[in-house]
Amino acid sequence: MTHIALTAQSISLRLIDLSDLAAIHVLHSFPETDKYNTLGIPKDLEETKHIITSWVAAHSATPITTYTFAIERATDQEFVGLIGLKLWPQKHRRGEIWYKIHPDHWRKGYATQSVNLVLDFGFETLKLHRIQAGCAVANTGSIKVLEKVGMTREGRGRKVLPLKTGWSDNFEYSILDTDARGE
Numbered sequence: 001m002t003h004i005a006l007t008a009q010s011i012s013l014r015l016i017d018l019s020d021l022a023a024i025h026v027l028h029s030f031p032e033t034d035k036y037n038t039l040g041i042p043k044d045l046e047e048t049k050h051i052i053t054s055w056v057a058a059h060s061a062t063p064i065t066t067y068t069f070a071i072e073r074a075t076d077q078e079f080v081g082l083i084g085l086k087l088w089p090q091k092h093r094r095g096e097i098w099y100k101i102h103p104d105h106w107r108k109g110y111a112t113q114s115v116n117l118v119l120d121f122g123f124e125t126l127k128l129h130r131i132q133a134g135c136a137v138a139n140t141g142s143i144k145v146l147e148k149v150g151m152t153r154e155g156r157g158r159k160v161l162p163l164k165t166g167w168s169d170n171f172e173y174s175i176l177d178t179d180a181r182g183e
Helices: 018-029 045-058 110-125 140-148
Strands: 005-007 011-015 066-073 079-087 094-101 130-136 152-163 166-176
Touching: 005 110, 011 110, 018 045, 018 079, 045 066, 066 110, 079 110, 094 110, 110 130, 110 140, 130 140, 130 152, 140 166
Parallel strands: 094 130
Antiparallel strands: 005 011, 011 066, 066 079, 079 094, 130 166, 152 166
């Protein structure tokens, strides 16, 4: 498996492995983290294992087209959440990010630092031209993070997210390698 470690002020990112199963299962089991996520709450640990097995396997592919990182607090390596980067075919030089933070770690800057690390990795290491993200229009926390890092809201997809509360519109964000970056 490929070894990638990205570090910022108070967090570090590393590719997930199966030893993260329990922490990821807990993260996926919170109604708060599921509210704007289409994955759903897994019924048991085996369902979570089935989900993350493909994420872990993707890190051994050549070339890697999907990166899934564990976010850990730098001081004690406590699991904070997940952030992923999915790549389009190479000629497009484009990727899409997603993230999910444990509720105990909301509003501490971890999501912003994580997104910035993945943007740096995408633009500087992978030489991407464009990185995009989407979020439910009611997800004010993610909206703040995406705008804080310098992403531009490009539009609104109508009724594209099948959430537990019903179909939700999705804001589409992006940032280019030539754009000014935020915080």
